[in-house]
Amino acid sequence: MTLLKLSNLSVHYGAIQALRNISMEINQGEVVSLIGANGSGKTTTLRTISGLVRKSSGDILYENKDISRKPASDIVKMGLSHVPEGRRIFPRMSVYENLEVGAITRKDKEGVQKDFKRSFELFPRLLERKHQMAGTLSGGEQQMLAIARGLLSRPRLLLLDEPSMGLAPLIVEEIFTILRDINETGTTILLVEQNANLALNFSDRAYILKNGIIDLQGNSKDLLHNEEVRKAYLGA
Amino acid sequence: GCGAKESVGDGDTVKLGLNYELSGNVSTYGTSLVNGIEFAVKEINEKGGVLGKQIELVKVDNKSSGEEAANVSSRLATRDKVVAILGPATSGNTKSALPPAEENKVPLISASATADDVTLDANGNVRQYVFKTCFSDSFQGVTMANFAAKELGLLKTAILRDNTSDYSQGLTDAYKGTYGSLGGEIVAEEAYQAKDTDFKTLLTNIKASEPDVLFVPGYYEEVGLIIKQARELGMDMPVLGADGFDSPKLLEIAGADNLNGTYYSNHYSSGDTSEDVVAFKTSFNKEFGADPDAFNALGYDMAYMVADALERAGEVDREKLKEALEATENFEGITGTLSIDDFHNPVKAVTILEVKDGVPTYLMKQQP
Amino acid sequence: MKELISRNNIIKIMMVLAVYLLVYLMMNAGIIDSYIFLNIVSIGINIILAVSLNLITGFTGQLSLGHAAFMSIGAYASGILTAKLGLPFIVGILGAALAAALAGVLIGVPTLRLKGDYLAIATLGFGEIIRIIGLNWKYIGGAMGLNDIPRYTNWTWLFGIIVLTVVVISNFLSSYNGRAVISIKEDEIASTSMGVNTNYYKVLVFTIGALFAGIAGALYANYFYFIKPDSFGFMKSVDILVIVVLGGLGSIRGSILSAIALSLVSLSLQGIPELRMVIYAVILFIMMVYKPQRILEPIRKLVRKEA
Amino acid sequence: MEQIIQQLINGVSLGSIYALIALGYTMVYGIINLINFAHGDVLMIGAYIGFALTGIFGFSFFPALITSMLACGILGMVIEKVAYKPLRGASRISNLITAIAVSLFLQYGMMYFVGPESRTYKEVLPSSQISVMGTGAVIDIKSFYIIGITVMLMIILMYITNRTKIGKSMRALSQDKDAAELMGINVNKTISYTFFIGSALAGAAGVLIGVYYSTLNPLMGATPGLKAFVSAVIGGIGIIPGAVFGGFFLGLIETLVSSIGGSLYKDAVAFLILILVLLIKPTGLMGYKEQEKV
């Protein structure tokens, strides 16, 4: 079943066109990655889906409903969560409060408690820093917090924008293991990554953006062996 | 425009310029004066105007700012071709407004710029085109000091003045000078700022200095609160002031009981029963739904006085008007009978009023 | 790098001289009468104030709500020197510049640590303190103001000082000092790390800005004859800031144009006192929403084309 | 002795008024980082509403207070929608100037309708002076109302911002608007609530000040507004107990300065203290130390 469908989506920033008629489909339960060079429009794609940026034309269907005109806050309530680029944690709130805000739309108190516990199990570092102001965390700690916070709304579709940026290799490994678990328990994932190697290894399918256009798409394994891709994105 | 200068008398109306504080922090006073002037001009025009022409008011706002007051003066004198400029309300703005008037030789008359040096320059020479129709600060200050020391026989005064007002400062200086020479002692002097609302701290200080009398040279809005709060703190000494007290608002704010024992100098007694005054009060009340205050009355009188001078001048001409103004003798207004002296200041008697159960009552008159 | 005697510079100098002569001749011919000239003086003073505030707020990013205080210090300094002590105007101007610049150092040094809104509030407080001192200082007349200051400000003084202000401040800005100052606005930490002595520059721009505001005050006092502390209150500071913002933060040309534009707006509202401030408020709001720079951009382009 | 006690009482009464206004100021600043210069003017509108309700429609004190709070709350929301919303994301200075524009608009809009002169409140609270244990110092019953209401509002406000979802939403929003939106927080609604609460507080202050001093005029909001803002900054802006603390602190300081003969300089001292506090502790006496992490 198709969970998210973008068709002929275009986005402008003032006079600059960041996305040109892109179309994508993400099925229930999949992991799809979106890769591309700096400035190719990956972040823009995610921001448009989650309602932070408005399209200029095209459609966004989520569970067959048009969400392109809905405010971002409503979209979250429909089960879509976006872990933004650059962490964007609330710097003058404690780690714990940041997580509370992550669960702010939820009404099931017990479920939330359980998920809190799980977050701290996933990221023990956050437990150690529970009452520290989030703004003083190290870069990587902030990244963990951002991911944990994004998961607390119990999304059906998780959008991740460069989750590995600035993380130690070991943590990256851990986080991707966690993401795998999350995917296996039924969350669909759309992953934006600079580390194309990692992304293609992790995902089922992938889209490659170039200057706001979908340049290539297909099975991740196939793309991993595509000469063009290897040259341009894998540094081979 | 340059070249052929049209003269101010050419139009089919007589133009008077109003340069007033209609916005900004002293817009209350400006608005009151303008109401008085407009009311008078309406009456005059209904009675046929002056010199057979209707009076036209060119009303311009100076934002309560000195720079704007100068600008407005200049504009009225050069663009609007008025025969005279009325205003501004405060001494400070009048001082800013007068250079362009002098420069363009257009009479400027203020009904409320009480500072002594409005009509005189630094060397003590009279400014040719500037007139005022209100008491000078020194006159009222001296009057009240005399009243306190001689009539009431109270020799310990506390002063509570408005630090931001030149009027208040002028009255204070004059009062202190005279009072001292009469053997009186200023036991406390405190200051507030216009628009303050809480005076209890200052009053507490004053109370501790145990004065016989409290002199408050300010305007009714603050004075009302001061008297009220003083009484609340249990201070029941007499309160003295000047024409700034004159407003129905004073009673409203302070309450009738609290006003007992309040004395102030004024142009006239609003409790006056003379026909003119009563007629003015009734018709004004009909128009505005409130009794006139001192500013209303002063504005009203000034308009009539200028009209009177214009009639005497015989034609609409700035120079002739100036001469006529200088020649004003025993002009009968609501606020008393007034003549203009050599320094372009009014010579008129001051009335001292005592507030009894909320009614300002005539107590005595003092000639200048 | 442009050299000093380039074609461009010569054209600029010629244009400046032309403007000066034009107004001078028009005054002599009586085309510019006292009323127009009074407005020219007001606008000129506002230009000096706005350009100097732009250095502090527009370029360096130090939000100041107390610029009128520097003007006030200059006005009183010159008032005392020329009226009370009877000294010539040049002494008044230098005294005003010096006094205001000192005040600039005085407020600049302690408020170094403050940023954004906190600095704005501190400067607002500074402005009020100056006003209150003025109100209480008998020597300078207190609330009664300082009267009968000789009128020395004329077209030559006014124009000369406007040119001086613009040249000094734009030359300062187009040097490495200017880059340093702008970098402070952009990112103070990075700027510090690149070796910019941010403290020095902050105090320096406050001092330069104050100095010119002080001179503007001298021009004011010696034109309008009379000054009082309330003429230089919070609202005056806001007026200057509005000019700067309308003209564009970091645009000197913009400040000049908007000083003229706003004076005209104010003049056209004098005749409707009841609604004046309401309309002014609405105009301000519209300017802020529709990006002031955008309104002035076409005019600015035109001016640039001609230059 | 009497004098000292009386001055203490004066200081606390004055301080409670600053504190009350500062609460709303700090609230709005804390959430959207806007120095809402119009806060004092909303207070003025509140005072007029209370004046009309008690004077013309014969309401008694509490119904008038509540109605005025609601009306001002709605007015605040409207102001936000019309004036501030179009400027979201614009520079700080633009916002500041817009706030000043709104302030002028309210002042002179009101003046257009009611004229510049002041009005007088009817006595709606029992006015009596209680003398303090035979020292001769007196305290006005109305002061108790103000102090009581201020403290109560402070507690409610603290509860709202720290404990409730809407409060957490407000704080999150104040720190990162986009991220807050991604958490499902409706930005428009949250900002509206913030203005509602902030302006309702101003409305309450307006009625109380009107009743306490018994006069009101269209420019009455400016000075207390500024003083309250100073209080909020002294206490640490955005921090609710800080605002109350700052209010009392400023009230007492002003009283102290006046009572030792410095009444001429009382406002100058207030601002001097503000500057000093900012220098010693730039985020206010009760503010957190904030070090930017690089």
Added chain:
Amino acid sequence: MALLNVTKLTKNFGGVKAVTDVDLEVEENTITGIIGPNGAGKTTFFNLLTGIYKPSSGDIIYHINGDVTSRMLRPQKMTKYGIARTFQNIRLFKEMTVTDNVLLGYHCNLSYGVFPSVLRLPSYFREEKKAMEKAHELLKIFHLYDKRDEKAKNLSYGDQRKVEIARAMAADPKILLLDEPAAGMNPNETKELTKLIKWVQEEFQLTIILIEHDMSLVMKLCDKIFVFDYGHLIAEGDPESIQCNEQVLKAYLGGDYVAEAK
């Protein structure tokens, strides 16, 4: 010869020990890598080295033009001493052009005063010309010359990183500190950057200290690596030995990455 000596360096934030008892030495003309888990104290260590934080205890001594000790460290003096840095979260002057950003790096080398600039004395023109030449030279090295008139904020992430390095280079440093220079770059761009850093180091005879999580870059570039964990220095050595160090593997690298780096 050691260019930098750090002894017993400690930094606490309240209860948080960010850096604890670190001793290390950096040789002249080398590239030193600092790695370690997130929150290990690497950035804090840089902030200590550049005077942004004051050490809680311990000493830092640079041996350049006479000794510079921790007490003399002030952020605005670092470039004068010959030490320049970049930031983990890029801190460019966003509204300024690329050229102006780089020129600002040159700030500490310009010496004409306020008066020559206001009066446009010859020294102004001379010095500005020199600065501009230097800036253009750097921009060419970093392949940014075409973008010299762009505002910094309009550049892509990777280019912004390069501008930041160029800006630091403009200060003519002896020591260059880079905090995660390759973050946000794809493997291809990282590869280019790696070459560039190497080239710059050799060309200008620099001593570089860098923090990085991308092992491909670290292993290729560094002569020596220090590993931080929980504020402690847990290992040091050349890339080979670090990759085999048990403790490092456990705390930081993890299984797969060793394989990948090789």
